[in-house]
Amino acid sequence: MEMQLSAMISKPYQVGIGSSIGMxxxxxxxxxxxISANLVSNSASIPMGLYIVADGMGGHVSGEKASELATxxxxxxxLPELTPPILGLVEKYEADGLKEIMAExxxxxxxxxxxxxxxxxxxxxxxxxxxxWMTIAHIGDSRAYLFNMAQDPKVLTTDHSLVKRLxxxxxxxxxxxxxxxxxxxxxxALGQVEQVxxxxxxxxxxxxxxxxxxxxxxxxxxxxxxxxRIIQSAADPQAACDLLLAAANAAGGPDNISVIIIKxxx
Numbered sequence: 393m394e395m396q397l398s399a400m401i402s403k404p405y406q407v408g409i410g411s412s413i414g415m416x417x418x419x420x421x422x423x424x425x426x427i428s429a430n431l432v433s434n435s436a437s438i439p440m441g442l443y444i445v446a447d448g449m450g451g452h453v454s455g456e457k458a459s460e461l462a463t464x465x466x467x468x469x470x471l472p473e474l475t476p477p478i479l480g481l482v483e484k485y486e487a488d489g490l491k492e493i494m495a496e497x498x499x500x501x502x503x504x505x506x507x508x509x510x511x512x513x514x515x516x517x518x519x520x521x522x523x524x525w526m527t528i529a530h531i532g533d534s535r536a537y538l539f540n541m542a543q544d545p546k547v548l549t550t551d552h553s554l555v556k557r558l559x560x561x562x563x564x565x566x567x568x569x570x571x572x573x574x575x576x577x578x579x580x581a582l583g584q585v586e587q588v589x590x591x592x593x594x595x596x597x598x599x600x601x602x603x604x605x606x607x608x609x610x611x612x613x614x615x616x617x618x619x620x621r622i623i624q625s626a627a628d629p630q631a632a633c634d635l636l637l638a639a640a641n642a643a644g645g646p647d648n649i650s651v652i653i654i655k656x657x658x
Contacts, residue, residue: 403657404430405441405521408629412637414609415645421448422607422650423459423514425467440522442470443652445534446501447607449513449581458505458512462582465504466497466518474522485523487594494520494529498582498590505583513581517549517605521597521654528593532581533608537616539623540601545616548603550591552580600658602629606636609647613640629653 405428413420425444430437446463448455473493497518505512515532528536530549538546554577582588602623610619614636622639626632633651640649 404428404439405657406629406655407441407443408631408633408653409651410630410633410637411650412609412641412645412648414648415641417648419456420648421455421459422446422609422648423448423456423463424650424652425463426652438523439657440474441520441654442467442474443519443521443605443654445515445517445605445607445650445652446582447515447532447534447609447648447650449515449578449584454509454512455514457509458514458583459516461504461508461512462501462514462516465500466516469500470494470497470518470520485525487525487527490520490522490525490527491529491592491594494518494527495590495592498529498531498588502582502588509583511583513578513583515578515607516582519603519605519654521603524596526593526595526597526603528591530591530593531588532578535604535606535608535611537604537606537619538598538601539604539620540598542601545620547616548593552591553578598656601656603654603656604651606651607648609645609649610636610640610651612647613643613645613649623653629655 407426407428409426411422411424423446428441430439444463446459448459470493501516515534517534517536518529520527533551533553536548538548622635623632626635632653636651637649
């Protein structure tokens with residue numbers, strides 16, 4: 393009986409998390425949150441996780457406070473919304489419902505910056521994994537990646553930056569975007585406008601691989617293929633995070649560096 397029960401239990405997510413001030417900044421304006429859990433009962437085995445990377449905007453008032461407030465507010469908003477389905481009080485999760493939960497989290501984060509750090513701003517990329525669903529809420533130029541053996545590294549989110557828009561319009565190349573003097577200018581961020589609109593994605597969780605959330609201090613310093621090589625070479629997600637921070641700092645560490653890596657059960 394014990395062997396049968398163990399076979400039914402979904403494997404928990406293996407997670408690594410890391411953050412560095414970098415080599416050229418005086419303070420760390422990034423904030424991170426990571427929580428993984430499993431509900432196991434006679435009738436269900438539900439793995440879940442909530443992960444957030446927020447990057448306070450350099451040059452704005454209280455950037456480090458803005459990212460902290462945004463992360464805290466999103467967590468406070470989302471976690472209570474997850475308990476009714478887990479406890480069987482309402483129907484199971486659906487994609488649209490999960491997107492709305494994440495959208496409400498973004499709105500709470502936005503309002504928290506406006507009230508608690510006026511003039512501040514932050515990016516935010518949040519990932520919710522629950523049952524078979526992967527839901528992302530994103531604003532700014534932090535990123536969510538999918539890494540697996542079936543394809544090249546895939547950026548799941550859109551950079552809400554001026555140079556990315558110019559690149560998409562064909563006005564500059566990817567190489568030109570990487571060195572453009574306005575590459576850090578965002579046209580969408582938390583706390584900066586009256587109302588905020590996030591990119592929302594909800595899809596089935598891939599059967600294997602890794603999902604990574606990171607600030608631009610990582611992807612701007614370490615190429616995507618090198619990030620994937622380091623993840624593959626590491627003993628586990630935490631070791632991968634440590635190696636990625638070291639790689640970004642070895643590349644000059646021009647910005648704060650934050651990363652969360654989640655290994656998907658296969």
